[in-house]
Amino acid sequence: MIQSNRNAYHHGDLRRALLDAALARLADGEAGQLKLRALAGDAGVSATAVYRHFADKEALLAAIATEGFEGLRHETRAGGEDARDPVARLHGIGCGYVRFAREHPAHYRLMFGPRMLDREQHPELERAAGASYAVLEDTVREGVEAGVLAPADAALLSTAAWSLVHGLALLIIDGLIDPERADDALTERITGLLATGMESTS
């Protein structure tokens, strides 16, 4: 386990360094596409060295997207943590979701940008994405079982909630919603509208 073997040739953990470089560029805005040569340069390494750690560019992007989904999972979980009932938890999750997208717009776009078909070729991505969705899904199921959410198809409610926060997140980071308005309060009020329709009317 070498951890920082900077002997001018072997890098130590180039894979990690490349991912960090990519994350840094995403955090900086970096409107356009990530460029392998640039990432390699950031890591102080030759362009083709990338291929020792990633099959191709798509594999690298998949790895980044995977980490994004892990972050999204944490943010949503944290958002719903100190909520008493499932409905309040859903609100927290929704706010966490949109907040993640707002704080990491380029990263979020990458997560949902490149055709999702390739997810089937990147099991890690598939798993991470599923895990992040499960946060929402599980809470909805909880709510249905607790009787506070309409006993409709639970999958339907999850899909609706996901659609709402996903759409809102994208509209915000694409600048289609006035950035002034785009804060937690907006998310809260909007998710509140859907929550009303999801609540048990019994």
Next chain:
Amino acid sequence: MIQSNRNAYHHGDLRRALLDAALARLADGEAGQLKLRALAGDAGVSATAVYRHFADKEALLAAIATEGFEGLRHETRAGGEDARDPVARLHGIGCGYVRFAREHPAHYRLMFGPRMLDREQHPELERAAGASYAVLEDTVREGVEAGVLAPADAALLSTAAWSLVHGLALLIIDGLIDPERADDALTERITGLLATGMESTS
């Protein structure tokens, strides 16, 4: 006004031909990026001829996106046409919206894909996008004025509705929702959940 001057040199309406080629490729799925050389080839013309009609690739994409927004406007308008009250009209609009995305996935992705910042540099795009959004917005306003929608901030209701259909549309075309389930009925049930929260509770 020459319309089909195929004298081996001057094309007649290359601009239109290029756009049609692009639309055809989008309709064919065409997972990746559109390539200028390919479009030029489809039109039977040299790669650089494109630049006589479009400043650059982005301008061509903007033109395509513009036509997409016009199509979206028509589809949503048609969807809400024969509805009696504003709420029913909103349902129709939502279904039309998602249907457009389902029927033209690549086109829809292009419309929202490339950073929206450049919209400010493409007035046509800006206008078309605004007009398509107005269909939804106007109907919401109608509903609020008619008293069937909650007298909350009308902009909030519009944003919520847009978020929901936009998110749903993207989840569907990105394959994140089981294609089996993705039909008008799904849209209808999901928009129904939000509509409940938007309706006037007086």
Next chain:
DNA sequence: GGAACAATGTTGACATTGTTAACACCGGCA
């Protein structure tokens, strides 16, 4: 300890693609 071997980097080259520059053709107007 030393020799094979796997892992990891490097250089050089190639194909693709967007884009520009310089030139060619065509149709209309003075």
Next chain:
DNA sequence: TGCCGGTGTTAACAATGTCAACATTGTTCC
């Protein structure tokens, strides 16, 4: 008729993903 603007062509360049061949290092086994 001759010029000119609009339109299309070829040649070439730069950026970028990727591969092949080679170099270097770390490891493992005798």
